[in-house]
Amino acid sequence: MFQDPGSQLVMERVEDEVAFGLENRAWPLERMRARVPEALREIGLRGSERRRSTSLSGGEQQRLALAGVLAPAPPILVLDEPTANLDPDEAGHFLERLHELRSAGMTIVLIEHRAELAWPLADELLVLRSDGRQLDAGPVGAVVERQGEALLGAGVWLPSAIESRLTGQQPPATTGTPGLVPLPASSPLLSARSLSFAYDGRPAVADVDLEVAGGERICLVGRNGSGKSTLGRLLVGLLRPAAGKVRLAGREPFRLAPVALARLCGYGFQDPEQQFFRGTVAEEVRAGLEPGEAERVEPLMAALGLPLERFGERSPYRLSGGEQRRVSLAAILLRRPSLLVLDEPTFGQDRRSYEALLALLRDQVETGTAIVAATHDPRLAADLAERIVVLRGGALAADEPTERFLRDGAARLAAGWSSADVRRLPASDRP
Amino acid sequence: MIGPIELDERSRSTPLGRASPLAKLAVAVVWLGGLALTVDPRPPALLAALALASGLLLGRIPVGTLVGRLAPLGLAALVVGISNALVSPANADPAQFEVGRLGSLRLTLPAAQAGLSLGLRVVAIASLGTVFALTTDATRLTDALVQVARLPERFAYGALAAYQAVPGLSRDLTTLQQARRIRGLRQSWHPEVLLALLVLAVRHADRQAVAMDARAFGLGPRTRYRVERWRRQDTVLILISVLVLAAALATSRL
Amino acid sequence: MNTTSHVTGTFADRRPPDRQWRTRDILVVAVIAVAFGVFFWAFGVAWRALEGLGPLLNVLYGFWLLPAIVAPLIVRKPGAALFAELVAASLSAILGASWGIDVLVSGLLQGGAAELVFAAFAYRRYTVPVLVLAALASAAAAFVHDWLVWYPAYSSDALLLIALFMGISALVLIPAAALALVGALRRAGVLEGFPA
Ligand SMILES: Nc1ncnc2c1ncn2[C@@H]1O[C@H](COP(=O)(O)OP(=O)(O)OP(=O)(O)O)[C@@H](O)[C@H]1O
Ligand SMILES: Nc1ncnc2c1ncn2[C@@H]1O[C@H](COP(=O)(O)OP(=O)(O)OP(=O)(O)O)[C@@H](O)[C@H]1O
Ligand SMILES: [Mg+2]
Ligand SMILES: [Mg+2]
Numbered sequence: 001m002f003q004d005p006g007s008q009l010v011m012e013r014v015e016d017e018v019a020f021g022l023e024n025r026a027w028p029l030e031r032m033r034a035r036v037p038e039a040l041r042e043i044g045l046r047g048s049e050r051r052r053s054t055s056l057s058g059g060e061q062q063r064l065a066l067a068g069v070l071a072p073a074p075p076i077l078v079l080d081e082p083t084a085n086l087d088p089d090e091a092g093h094f095l096e097r098l099h100e101l102r103s104a105g106m107t108i109v110l111i112e113h114r115a116e117l118a119w120p121l122a123d124e125l126l127v128l129r130s131d132g133r134q135l136d137a138g139p140v141g142a143v144v145e146r147q148g149e150a151l152l153g154a155g156v157w158l159p160s161a162i163e164s165r166l167t168g169q170q171p172p173a174t175t176g177t178p179g180l181v182p183l184p185a186s187s188p189l190l191s192a193r194s195l196s197f198a199y200d201g202r203p204a205v206a207d208v209d210l211e212v213a214g215g216e217r218i219c220l221v222g223r224n225g226s227g228k229s230t231l232g233r234l235l236v237g238l239l240r241p242a243a244g245k246v247r248l249a250g251r252e253p254f255r256l257a258p259v260a261l262a263r264l265c266g267y268g269f270q271d272p273e274q275q276f277f278r279g280t281v282a283e284e285v286r287a288g289l290e291p292g293e294a295e296r297v298e299p300l301m302a303a304l305g306l307p308l309e310r311f312g313e314r315s316p317y318r319l320s321g322g323e324q325r326r327v328s329l330a331a332i333l334l335r336r337p338s339l340l341v342l343d344e345p346t347f348g349q350d351r352r353s354y355e356a357l358l359a360l361l362r363d364q365v366e367t368g369t370a371i372v373a374a375t376h377d378p379r380l381a382a383d384l385a386e387r388i389v390v391l392r393g394g395a396l397a398a399d400e401p402t403e404r405f406l407r408d409g410a411a412r413l414a415a416g417w418s419s420a421d422v423r424r425l426p427a428s429d430r431p
Numbered sequence: 432m433i434g435p436i437e438l439d440e441r442s443r444s445t446p447l448g449r450a451s452p453l454a455k456l457a458v459a460v461v462w463l464g465g466l467a468l469t470v471d472p473r474p475p476a477l478l479a480a481l482a483l484a485s486g487l488l489l490g491r492i493p494v495g496t497l498v499g500r501l502a503p504l505g506l507a508a509l510v511v512g513i514s515n516a517l518v519s520p521a522n523a524d525p526a527q528f529e530v531g532r533l534g535s536l537r538l539t540l541p542a543a544q545a546g547l548s549l550g551l552r553v554v555a556i557a558s559l560g561t562v563f564a565l566t567t568d569a570t571r572l573t574d575a576l577v578q579v580a581r582l583p584e585r586f587a588y589g590a591l592a593a594y595q596a597v598p599g600l601s602r603d604l605t606t607l608q609q610a611r612r613i614r615g616l617r618q619s620w621h622p623e624v625l626l627a628l629l630v631l632a633v634r635h636a637d638r639q640a641v642a643m644d645a646r647a648f649g650l651g652p653r654t655r656y657r658v659e660r661w662r663r664q665d666t667v668l669i670l671i672s673v674l675v676l677a678a679a680l681a682t683s684r685l
Numbered sequence: 686m687n688t689t690s691h692v693t694g695t696f697a698d699r700r701p702p703d704r705q706w707r708t709r710d711i712l713v714v715a716v717i718a719v720a721f722g723v724f725f726w727a728f729g730v731a732w733r734a735l736e737g738l739g740p741l742l743n744v745l746y747g748f749w750l751l752p753a754i755v756a757p758l759i760v761r762k763p764g765a766a767l768f769a770e771l772v773a774a775s776l777s778a779i780l781g782a783s784w785g786i787d788v789l790v791s792g793l794l795q796g797g798a799a800e801l802v803f804a805a806f807a808y809r810r811y812t813v814p815v816l817v818l819a820a821l822a823s824a825a826a827a828f829v830h831d832w833l834v835w836y837p838a839y840s841s842d843a844l845l846l847i848a849l850f851m852g853i854s855a856l857v858l859i860p861a862a863a864l865a866l867v868g869a870l871r872r873a874g875v876l877e878g879f880p881a
Contacts, residue, residue: 006599007635008642010592012570019656021646026654036656054598068646238609262615273631274603275610277623279872288615315874317630331614459786467834511835520840545838552834560778560786569779586711586764590772593715594779600716600723625724626869632720633875636712644708 059090155352222391272328282312447490471683486562512550770796824855
């Protein structure tokens with residue numbers, strides 16, 4: 001199973017999707033008729049038999065894909081970052097399901113960066129080095145004993161409890177607070193007034209008010225489908241508001257010409273492949289640059305662990321998921337716009353890239369850039385943001401300082417975060 | 432957003448919704464062939480009216496839906512009709528009766544008739560296509576092609592899987608164009624956009640193929656979860672439609 | 686050693702091409718055809734004015750003929766041209782495009798004509814002349830179909846003009862665009878495992 005649920009579905013309707021693997025294995029009709037509803041019940045999609053799979057939410061699609069894979073009761077299951085685009089709540093449910101499967105005796109191979117979620121599930125650990133060779137394999141405890149230092153050095157994410165035990169200290173606070181005093185709020189850089197948007201009559205963002213000051217760091221959180229990406233695109237003028245107004249540095253971004261818009265703001269898309277145009281990494285990050293910006297390319301790429309001499313001539317489509325994300329971000333960070341809107345900027349990064357990225361974002365903030373990042377990653381929210389904006393069903397559910405948000409049960413619930421998500425944060429980030 | 436038409440359960444239980452998709456396809460193709468045989472305005476007018484009436488009565492398509500789908504075709508019918516009328520060779524024949532004149536352009540009676548009937552042909556073909564699309568389910572059509580018409584199974588279901596990419600690809604296209612804009616690149620219909628879309632299409636195909644192989648697609652003989660049969664009513668439907676076509680063609684005098 | 690590699694080379698050339706379709710081949714052809722359909726559809730919506738042209742939009746025919754050349758150029762197997770055109774055509778039928786049914790017929794003709802050309806070269810040659818021939822065959826089939834269905838009343842002058850237009854497009858534009866697209870896809874590295 002892959003991280004993108006949409007691309008592994010093959011049939012039009014939910015029940016046919018589940019039956020597909022059974023048909024291929026020549027199950028008799030009677031057995032299929034018994035198994036399909038059962039498989040759907042197991043993943044909580046009973047009653048959606050006749051729905052179109054393309055009309056399901058991302059989380060439901062991912063569960064449907066799992067049901068399709070599980071229906072014929074395979075002996076082994078391989079999953080590549082399956083909770084990638086799921087909100088913490090959905091991801092939790094998904095992993096719970098894996099727990100059940102494991103208790104039922106199924107062999108599961110899970111490829112995952114999110115240590116906090118995945119480790120409790122694992123019996124054995126296989127760690128790969130950056131050159132693709134095996135670092136170590138074996139029971140979780142034994143590997144941690146043997147390779148503690150190496151794991152830390154290789155930039156592997158570890159559950160914070162293990163990490164603090166290994167380093168014998170609190171993990172370094174990655175929080176961006178030191179040295180980052182919010183600029184004195186003058187007139188806001190961006191202000192949105194009763195902003196609304198609908199796709200084909202279905203509302204996605206409803207009546208949102210938001211102000212962003214220069215140099216501010218905001219995280220946009222909310223469940224799958226709550227409208228984060230849509231709001232982000234509205235803020236930078238990629239979508240035209242159905243109602244309400246956005247003013248960015250005194251202008252309406254939607255009306256700006258591409259060149260002017262690119263000078264003012266940047267947007268990092270949720271799926272990095274959707275923003276690639278050119279055949280090589282070097283051409284890709286240089287596309288659309290203005291004179292004077294070109295000399296920033298080399299140092300930035302080196303800082304992101306993508307030095308041009310090694311990556312410049314490669315095709316952006318032939319990079320790992322984490323590398324692609326950094327290339328797509330590099331293309332935006334180079335412009336140093338006054339507003340950066342980033343959709344899941346740290347997803348799929350190992351610890352080392354995560355920290356490099358965070359450092360870069362901080363540099364940008366120091367020059368006065370405001371950052372709005374949509375994310376499902378509690379860690380990024382705690383590390384980067386001074387303010388958290390919660391969306392629920394397209395409407396604003398909360399807008400408060402990070403500290404308060406982490407203590408605010410109602411707001412966290414609206415965002416799909418459990419208190420366990422907060423407990424798993426490194427101690428230094430916890431309220 | 433584009434995507435296949437949603438058929439609700441109600442429209443699937445109507446006489447047209449129940450008919451074999453293959454039978455409807457056969458009727459549509461036969462009528463299409465018949466329409467190409469005549470340049471008289473009567474048969475296309477009759478067949479268009481019949482197609483729409485059966486869509487409304489036998490397929491219970493809501494009037495609003497049908498009108499909404501057909502509305503843009505008015506213009507298309509006009510363009511085809513007028514262009515055929517204007518560039519007809521009959522206009523150059525001085526012996527033909529002149530119905531109108533625009534500068535040096537002359538419009539003769541046979542040319543106007545040809546224009547009218549070809550405009551109606553557009554309406555008839557569009558009505559057929561619309562009624563077919565609004566009463567036919569893609570999965571059922573594929574099932575029928577495989578189980579009744581015996582088309583190669585891997586290709587048919589491969590194609591059906593590819594259609595599931597439609598909403599995704601149309602979002603990809605929008606996002607690609609937005610990505611150009613935010614990066615200061617002009618021209619949202621630049622060839623680079625088509626290329627990038629094709630790249631995403633190949634990636635999507637690769638992932639889908641792996642997912643299908645992992646689920647034993649094409650490994651051996653398959654069984655069927657949905658059973659499609661050819662029923663006697665389907666044969667009757669085709670026979671009637673051939674008779675209707677013959678009757679419609681008989682009204683033509685040209 | 687030199688001779689050995691030479692012998693291996695000719696052997697490889699004479700070996701019948703692998704005609705079995707993998708799932709990946711099927712999906713790549715089908716999804717590419719769908720992507721062309723989506724692009725064209727969105728383009729049509731963006732340029733509302735074109736819609737009024739209706740079937741005469743076929744003046745932009747080159748675009749519809751592209752899948753019949755691009756797909757076989759990537760997946761060099763029997764049936765690629767026909768399959769690609771049929772998928773692209775039935776997409777419009779399923780999406781409810783109004784000439785869906787007629788597009789199906791013209792897709793069959795266009796794909797079939799290109800297919801015949803590739804078959805005539807035993808699915809082994811994909812050189813520029815072969816691509817041009819396939820595009821011409823496909824355009825000819827499209828022209829005959831459209832003439833009979835959409836403009837039977839046209840004067841021969843007008844028909845000649847249309848034929849000329851489509852001929853030029855098939856002779857130059859379509860093969861050039863197909864080669865450029867497939868070359869760029871190859872360079873992007875997404876066509877690994879397909880014949881170069
Ligand atoms: N291009 C589109 N066309 C139609 N509907 C869309 C489109 N993009 C998003 N939607 C719908 O709009 C709603 C909001 O989507 P959006 O992508 O903004 O949510 P999100 O909060 O970013 O979700 P996620 O956490 O899964 O990324 C969802 O119901 C979604 O299905
Ligand atoms: N299609 C490809 N062609 C060539 N090289 C590739 C291709 N895909 C990935 N690579 C390279 O192979 C290496 C391993 O890639 P892979 O995708 O397996 O990494 P990964 O461990 O899954 O990384 P991530 O955690 O970022 O997803 C990377 O250095 C990447 O640049
Ligand atoms: Mg999103
Ligand atoms: Mg990976």
